[in-house]
Amino acid sequence: xxxxxxxxxxxxxxxxxxxSARSALLPMLHLAQSxxxxxxxxxxxxxxxxxxxxxxxxxxxxxxxxxxKREKVGKHxxxxxxxxxxxxxxxxxxxxxxxxxxxxxxxxxxPDGEFFLERIECQAACTHAPVMTVDWEFMDDVTPxxxxxxxxxxxxxxxxxxxRGPVIRDFxxxxxxxxxxxxxxxDAPSVDDKMLAGLRIAKEQGxxxxxx
Amino acid sequence: xxxPLTPVITEYWDRPDLYTLDGYRAVGGYQALEKALRTDPDxxxxxxxxxxxxxxxxxxxxxxxxxxxVPQGDGKPHYLVVNADESEPGACKDIPIMMANPHALVxxxxxxxxxxxxxxAFIYIxxxxxxxxxxxxxxxxxxxxxxxxxxxxxxxxxxxxxxxHSGAGAYICGEExxxxxxxxxxxxxxxxxxxxxxxxxxxASPTVINNVETIANIPYIVDRGVDWFRQFGTEKxxxxxxxxxxxxxxxxxxxxxxxxxxxxxxxxxxxxxxxGSEVKFWLPGGSSVPLLTAEHLDLPLTYEAMAEAGTMLxxxxxxxxxxxxxxxxxxxRWLEFYKHESCGKCTPCREGTYWITGVLEKFEHGHGxxxxxxxxxxxxxxxxxxxxxxxxxxxxxxxxSALKYFREEFEAATHTSADDQFDPIASYVFAGVGAR
Numbered sequence: 001x002x003x004x005x006x007x008x009x010x011x012x013x014x015x016x017x018x019x020s021a022r023s024a025l026l027p028m029l030h031l032a033q034s035x036x037x038x039x040x041x042x043x044x045x046x047x048x049x050x051x052x053x054x055x056x057x058x059x060x061x062x063x064x065x066x067x068x069k070r071e072k073v074g075k076h077x078x079x080x081x082x083x084x085x086x087x088x089x090x091x092x093x094x095x096x097x098x099x100x101x102x103x104x105x106x107x108x109x110x111p112d113g114e115f116f117l118e119r120i121e122c123q124a125a126c127t128h129a130p131v132m133t134v135d136w137e138f139m140d141d142v143t144p145x146x147x148x149x150x151x152x153x154x155x156x157x158x159x160x161x162x163x164r165g166p167v168i169r170d171f172x173x174x175x176x177x178x179x180x181x182x183x184x185x186x187d188a189p190s191v192d193d194k195m196l197a198g199l200r201i202a203k204e205q206g207x208x209x210x211x212x
Numbered sequence: 213x214x215x216p217l218t219p220v221i222t223e224y225w226d227r228p229d230l231y232t233l234d235g236y237r238a239v240g241g242y243q244a245l246e247k248a249l250r251t252d253p254d255x256x257x258x259x260x261x262x263x264x265x266x267x268x269x270x271x272x273x274x275x276x277x278x279x280x281x282v283p284q285g286d287g288k289p290h291y292l293v294v295n296a297d298e299s300e301p302g303a304c305k306d307i308p309i310m311m312a313n314p315h316a317l318v319x320x321x322x323x324x325x326x327x328x329x330x331x332x333a334f335i336y337i338x339x340x341x342x343x344x345x346x347x348x349x350x351x352x353x354x355x356x357x358x359x360x361x362x363x364x365x366x367x368x369x370x371x372x373x374x375x376x377h378s379g380a381g382a383y384i385c386g387e388e389x390x391x392x393x394x395x396x397x398x399x400x401x402x403x404x405x406x407x408x409x410x411x412x413x414x415x416a417s418p419t420v421i422n423n424v425e426t427i428a429n430i431p432y433i434v435d436r437g438v439d440w441f442r443q444f445g446t447e448k449x450x451x452x453x454x455x456x457x458x459x460x461x462x463x464x465x466x467x468x469x470x471x472x473x474x475x476x477x478x479x480x481x482x483x484x485x486x487x488g489s490e491v492k493f494w495l496p497g498g499s500s501v502p503l504l505t506a507e508h509l510d511l512p513l514t515y516e517a518m519a520e521a522g523t524m525l526x527x528x529x530x531x532x533x534x535x536x537x538x539x540x541x542x543x544x545r546w547l548e549f550y551k552h553e554s555c556g557k558c559t560p561c562r563e564g565t566y567w568i569t570g571v572l573e574k575f576e577h578g579h580g581x582x583x584x585x586x587x588x589x590x591x592x593x594x595x596x597x598x599x600x601x602x603x604x605x606x607x608x609x610x611x612x613s614a615l616k617y618f619r620e621e622f623e624a625a626t627h628t629s630a631d632d633q634f635d636p637i638a639s640y641v642f643a644g645v646g647a648r
């Protein structure tokens with residue numbers, strides 16, 4: 001479907017943030033993806049037109065970055081970290097459980113169109129291993145059963161809260177946030193016990209720390 | 213006596229409103245900015261130089277020196293770019309800083325921009341962490357509304373625009389010149405150096421690229437002074453560090469401590485190893501630094517001591533693995549990562565990561581050949597120092613250090629798979645709980 005004029009206007013708005021318009025290409029592609037659930041030829045053409053570069057130049061960029069998908073992502077993107085820390089601490093079992101529960105496979109949308117599964121690389125949350133993401137929001141410290149429970153809830157349309165982030169929306173909404181990060185959700189709880197581990201010990205033991 | 217923890221950047225993380233301007237101001241936030249704007253920019257650069265702050269992104273380059281490389285009075289626009297692309301396996305400290313204390317980063321950005329005479333700053337955050345991106349965006353927006361970003365900031369005559377930029381999933385963009393290409397809207401591939409970014413960086417203009425934690429240190433240094441900063445750490449590694457301890461420890465998490473604390477002390481703060489477990493190997497800062505063993509636990513975590521032990525402090529985010537983990541499997545997984553993330557620009561890295569990974573996977577499945585243990589050493593030698601950027605060097609790092617300490621495991625992998633040598637379930641952190 002051709003990208004709407006409204007979206008093109010938003011693309012121009014993103015381009016205006018930068019001294020050089022082309023810098024806007026990554027967030028613009030996120031915006032295109034939020035509208036089409038994947039990077040389509042229409043999305044590429046719209047970016048090219050707004051920036052006055054060729055579709056080939058946009059395609060070269062779109063195919064370089066793993067977050068841009070060339071196949072429709074279902075309602076939710078599900079990532080399971082399988083890098084060494086998460087994978088060996090249990091992420092491998094989480095991945096197996098997710099695949100089994102959804103009949104899915106890596107880098108593909110599940111047969112019911114609900115989820116896009118991806119074996120993701122380090123999510124910068126090794127202290128919270130094994131880590132899963134739903135629409136790129138953190139679901140920390142998962143187990144195979146807790147991961148499947150999250151999927152079940154999402155399928156039933158029930159509310160799912162990110163462990164360090166907002167209530168889960170959907171893939172499109174996250175992609176929109178990446179283009180326009182002022183999404184009104186900055187008050188989402190984001191600090192947990194593991195992030196406070198050292199601070200609490202310092203307080204309990206009266207360590208003067210930085211104020212010494 | 214054990215080295216005490218020193219919460220500075222993390223000091224008020226238990227305040228639920230710290231991410232807001234009011235919350236940050238209530239604990240002294242933006243006082244440093246006021247002070248900085250009344251100071252000569254060159255004096256701020258000198259102060260950061262004297263403090264000896266070293267880059268917290270992995271390389272440990274002296275921050276003040278980096279700033280001083282920017283030519284002043286050259287008539288060109290200057291740029292500050294914050295590298296918030298934290299993607300190094302094991303590194304998990306910048307994302308927490310941005311989610312818990314985003315204004316420390318924003319205040320640091322404003323002060324740094326003022327010091328290097330940049331009127332435009334960019335915070336390049338990896339796209340896979342929308343929750344960090346929205347927090348930083350919110351902090352920037354609040355700072356703008358309060359007149360801390362924009363034109364004539366606090367009547368100083370200094371103007372600054374700050375843009376929060378989302379990446380799109382490419383580890384290579386943590387390499388500073390690849391990040392610049394990405395930020396210019398291209399494939400993120402590294403540039404030839406020289407020229408260095410301080411001379412020709414973003415849009416071919418003088419550019420400083422600093423890590424999130426580095427910039428978050430700046431307000432505290434400006435506010436409290438060089439002597440205060442230097443009372444922590446060592447002569448060559450002054451200050452404190454947001455350590456993120458992960459792995460088979462009882463309380464993985466964030467522990468801010470002076471540089472020079474030992475891994476054993478950090479382990480104690482983290483509750484020690486989980487029950488019935490002992491340290492098999494650990495890495496001081498990401499998968500790109502050589503691994504160490506239990507015999508290295510008493511070394512100070514400083515740039516110099518880690519270098520002396522044949523490794524690097526890196527991102528200062530120790531990963532600790534116990535005796536249940538197959539080093540062959542761990543290393544293979546890291547190489548699969550480097551293979552996936554190699555940008556393809558140079559041949560040694562593009563081809564080499566494929567070859568190493570292919571041979572390592574044979575070992576993981578118990579089909580390695582004795583002679584291939586040396587072939588791999590050779591392969592790593594062909595990549596290290598011969599690649600276009602540090603990603604190739606990093607990819608050539610895990611195997612040689614693993615072989616050095618665990619040769620017998622690779623020998624066993626010529627006939628027995630990693631999973632048969634080490635039951636994978638034993639290394640799960642939820643063994644028995646919710647496992648299927």
